[in-house]
Amino acid sequence: MKGNEALAEGAVIAGCRYFFGYPITPQSEVAEYLARRLPQVGGVFLQAESELAAINMVYGGAATGARVMTGSSGPGLSLKQEGISFIAEAELPCVIANISRGGPGLGGIQPAQSDYMQACKGGGHGDYHLVVLAPSSVQEMMDFAIEAFDLADRYRTPVLIMSEGMLGQMMEPVEVRDFVTPAYEKPWAVTGCAGRKPNIVNTLHLPPDELEARNHVLAAKYARLQAEQKRAELFMTEEAELIVVAYGLLSRVAKKAVADLRAQGLRVGLVRPITLWPFPDTFLEACMPAARAFMSIEISMGQMVEDVRLAVNGRAPVDFFGRIGVVPSPREVRDAIEDVAKRRGLA
Amino acid sequence: MKKVLAMPQSLTGARWHYCPGCGHGIIHRLVAESMDELGIRERTIGICPVGCAVLAYDYFNCDMLEAAHGRAPAVATGIKRILGDRVVFTYQGDGDLASIGMGEIVHAASRGEKITVFFVNNTVYGMTGGQMAPTTLLGQVTTTSPFGRDKDREGYPMKVAELLSTLEGAAYVTRVAINTPANAARAKKAIKRAFEVQMAGTGFSLVEILSTCPTNWGLGPVEAMKWLEEKMIPYYPLGDYKVKEAQ
Ligand SMILES: Cc1ncc(C[n+]2csc(CCOP(=O)(O)OP(=O)(O)O)c2C)c(N)n1
Ligand code: SF4
Numbered sequence: 001m002k003g004n005e006a007l008a009e010g011a012v013i014a015g016c017r018y019f020f021g022y023p024i025t026p027q028s029e030v031a032e033y034l035a036r037r038l039p040q041v042g043g044v045f046l047q048a049e050s051e052l053a054a055i056n057m058v059y060g061g062a063a064t065g066a067r068v069m070t071g072s073s074g075p076g077l078s079l080k081q082e083g084i085s086f087i088a089e090a091e092l093p094c095v096i097a098n099i100s101r102g103g104p105g106l107g108g109i110q111p112a113q114s115d116y117m118q119a120c121k122g123g124g125h126g127d128y129h130l131v132v133l134a135p136s137s138v139q140e141m142m143d144f145a146i147e148a149f150d151l152a153d154r155y156r157t158p159v160l161i162m163s164e165g166m167l168g169q170m171m172e173p174v175e176v177r178d179f180v181t182p183a184y185e186k187p188w189a190v191t192g193c194a195g196r197k198p199n200i201v202n203t204l205h206l207p208p209d210e211l212e213a214r215n216h217v218l219a220a221k222y223a224r225l226q227a228e229q230k231r232a233e234l235f236m237t238e239e240a241e242l243i244v245v246a247y248g249l250l251s252r253v254a255k256k257a258v259a260d261l262r263a264q265g266l267r268v269g270l271v272r273p274i275t276l277w278p279f280p281d282t283f284l285e286a287c288m289p290a291a292r293a294f295m296s297i298e299i300s301m302g303q304m305v306e307d308v309r310l311a312v313n314g315r316a317p318v319d320f321f322g323r324i325g326v327v328p329s330p331r332e333v334r335d336a337i338e339d340v341a342k343r344r345g346l347a
Numbered sequence: 348m349k350k351v352l353a354m355p356q357s358l359t360g361a362r363w364h365y366c367p368g369c370g371h372g373i374i375h376r377l378v379a380e381s382m383d384e385l386g387i388r389e390r391t392i393g394i395c396p397v398g399c400a401v402l403a404y405d406y407f408n409c410d411m412l413e414a415a416h417g418r419a420p421a422v423a424t425g426i427k428r429i430l431g432d433r434v435v436f437t438y439q440g441d442g443d444l445a446s447i448g449m450g451e452i453v454h455a456a457s458r459g460e461k462i463t464v465f466f467v468n469n470t471v472y473g474m475t476g477g478q479m480a481p482t483t484l485l486g487q488v489t490t491t492s493p494f495g496r497d498k499d500r501e502g503y504p505m506k507v508a509e510l511l512s513t514l515e516g517a518a519y520v521t522r523v524a525i526n527t528p529a530n531a532a533r534a535k536k537a538i539k540r541a542f543e544v545q546m547a548g549t550g551f552s553l554v555e556i557l558s559t560c561p562t563n564w565g566l567g568p569v570e571a572m573k574w575l576e577e578k579m580i581p582y583y584p585l586g587d588y589k590v591k592e593a594q
Contacts, residue, residue, distance in 0.1 A: 018429055044428045048421065049454035056418035056451070060394075060425025063412055068425070086415050190410040190426070192390035192433050200404045201412040 003141045004029035004168040007071075007097060007161065008037065010145025015182045016067040016095070017043030020057035022050055022076060025109045026165030027099035030071040051076040055083030055096075062092035063201045065189030067149050067182060071097035073165065074107055077115060077123070084158060085124030089203040089218070093152035093184075095145065096130075097161045099168040102325050110325035111166045113248060116303035119160050120277040127215055129222050131159040131229065132276040134247040138172035146180060153184040155225060162276060164299065166327060167249045225278050232280035233272040236262050240269030241346050243287045244337060245308050246297040247273045250327060254297055257334040266347055268337060276304070281311035288315060293344040295319045297333060299326075317344055355379035357388045359408045368568025370558030371399055373525045374467060374534075375406055378438070381539040382409065387546075391434040392426055394419040396448075398440035399473040417448020420455035423462040434545060436463040442472040445481040445505050452511070452553075459516025459550040463541045466507060466553055469560040470579065477563030481505040484582055489563070504582065508555040512588035518550030520589040524557035524580060526572040533585075547593045557583055 001009070008030045011019070019034040021027075035045040048054035054070050061068035072080060077098050087094060098119065102112035119132045131151050135144045141163060148159040190199050205211040235255055237243065246254035251272040258270045271287065273280050284294065294312050296305035298320070305320045312318050321328075321336035328336075341347035354360050357379035365371045382388050388409050395403040397416035404411035414422040419437035427435045444452050444466050455462065471489055472478040479492040482504050486495040496504070512520040519541055523534035534556055541552035557579050559571040566574055 018425075020425060046424070046428060049450055052418065053421040053424075053451050053454065056415065056421035057425035057428075059414070059418075060412065060422035061429050062425075063422075064426055064429045066429045068429075082415055083418070190392050190412050191430060192392060193408075193410050194389035198408060199410050202404055204401055204413055 001138060001171065001174045002029060002168070003138045003163065003170050004099060005033045006138045006142040006174050007145045007163070007168070008033040009176070010142035011069050011095065011149070012037055012041060013142070013177055014067060014146040014149035014180050016069050016149060017041060018061050018066055018068040019045050019070065020048050020054045020061065020068070021070050021072065022048050022054050024073045024076045026101060026168050027071045027073045027097065029168065030097060030099065051079035052083065055080040058094050059083055059087050059090070059092065062087065062094040063090070063190050065186035065191065069095045069097070071099060073099050074101045074103050074115065077118065081124035084130070085126050085128060086203050087158045088128035088130065089126065089214070090201050091156040092158070092201070093156055094158050095148045095152055095161065096158055097163065099163050099165055101165050108325060109165055111164045111249070111299050111327050112324055113164060113250065113298050114300040114303065114324065115162070116276060116298070116300060119162055120279070120307070128218060129277050131155065131157055131225060132162055133159065134162045134274060134276050135167065136248050136251050136272065138167070138170055139174045141167065142174050142176070146177065149182070151229070153182060155221060157221065162248065164249045229275055230278045230280040230282055231274035232283040233274060234283065235270040235272065237269035237271060237287050239267055239290050240287060241267040241291060242293045242295065242337070242341050242344065243284065243291045244268060244270045244295050244297060245273065245284070245304065246270065247276060247304065250297060250299055253327060253330050253333050256330040257337055260330070260334055261337060266338070266341055268341065273304070279307045279311070281307070284308065284311040291316060293317050293319070293340065293346060295321065295337065295340050297336065298322045299324060355383045357382035357408050359406055361405045363406070364402055365399065366562040368559065368561040368571055369399070370469060370525050371467065373531060374465065374556055374558060375403065377531065377535040377538050378465060379407065381535060381542060385539065385542055387434045387542065390432070391436065392430070394422050394435070394437040396437070396439040396443035398443045400438050400440065400467065401474070403438055417443050417446070418451055419443070420448065420451040420460070420462065420464065424455055424460050427460060427462050434463070434542060436465060438465045439467065440473065441466070441468045441470065441480040441482040445507050453514070456511045456517045456551045456553065457514045459518070461545050461548055462551065463545045464553040465538065466555045467558045468507070468555055468583065469558040471560050471563045473560045473563055477560070484578055506583065508553070508588045511553055516551050517553065517589050518591040519544040519552040521587045522555040522557065522583060522585050524575060524585055526557070526575045549591055549593045
């Protein structure tokens, strides 16, 4: 199965029956797959007139309590940011996929991880966060889609799935799970007020104390997410002196490079963030004090590296290696790691 | 004794935040009375705009949702596509609908979304302090057209009902006003009919309602009604622009 299709089928398995999107490469297969698939399961696929409309359809759809989704890439995600801020504030569960491409501007459709900041540091206006999941295989595209809907409902939050365009295009075998029956009560949903008081979905808070109180409610949820949902995969981190941090498809390249270097006797390990937000800083923490140096490898000019630096908090040097528009080869990554190891006196 | 005038059930009774003489209060009441008479309050979902009616969720006694500026028709689409048997309406001003939200309204109408739109045309951006709207009349002075709207500088005022009536998906498009009791009665009839068109599944329905903004027009409530009649109606003629029969 193709990565994008696995993601889309994962949504269907999770009970998502509504998709609102606008075409953009390299995300289009998600939409095309669901355009065929959703009517088969009694759902609705609707091609919106723009990403602005798509995210606002998701806002309305999520407000009814249904599992809804949208997908896009780079420029489309930028257009969605106002709506995402509204959805986060209104605490509406939904899933957004960014099958990312290179930027800034129109950029290109080549591999990139340069929307990390947009995904993890706001993107839209106001104090909010998304839960951000980064799959690294076609299987995870499916599994994380299913998981994303669960997290969205459990925490009443939009969840973003970040995948490189290349992972979306890749074919790998996947194990398909049975359909999930979502079991969340949504007494807040707008469905018509028969037999109850009217529900209001709203993001406006004119009185200053009310606005502040709302922000505290959101902040408490984000604190809970940070306490409960930091996730990472550890690879050869035991007694590693140099910790490489890489996520998504690139983490698989880094894994190969790390394994090769371990075989050569270099004490290097890999931390692969699975949640980009909340960032799994506790996993980096756990690698210290054995780890004497860190290195972020990204398909960007250096974005996640800032979170690595925050996690390390000056206790060890943090280096960076990045490319844009290509997934660097294992050899290139190995050389980059070796280079850092030498520079930091570890090899 | 028979009670001849009561608060519609579809209004909460919360005190208006609207300025004295503002058309929004009248229009809210007409919408609410129509909901009562159709018996749809408990299955109606309303969507507020960004504009003076942003707080309409405090007034309508049904499930309500507040949308980003101009996006109400997209939000309504998301709801209606999922809850097809509910009645979904948006309530939007002219800045919200005809400027920033022009894309959403045109496409919702074109798709024939089975939603009802109440479009309040008061020729200005009320909430932000009386700036020029797409519907500001030629020669009309606003805070951002201080020399009067000039066709060569600011372009022509937009006729929304006419524009949307050309779209195949639009089933009912009409323009009414609230300047006299007779016109308000006609407005209510149109509002009810728009809901009925939605419930019959015929397609998209929109009622453009010529309204007043005494505060930003710099007029008293009575003069404002007069201004509506003398200046607005000649440029925005009242009447039905599209009436598609149910199939
Ligand atoms: C994206 C965005 N841009 C601008 C605004 C500021 N804004 C608030 S209300 C408004 C104009 C509303 O005017 P109109 O739709 O005519 O409604 P009225 O207040 O006259 O009823 C604007 C521009 C906003 N809230 N959001
Ligand atoms: S500013 Fe104008 S539109 Fe807004 S409440 Fe006052 S009179 Fe009504």
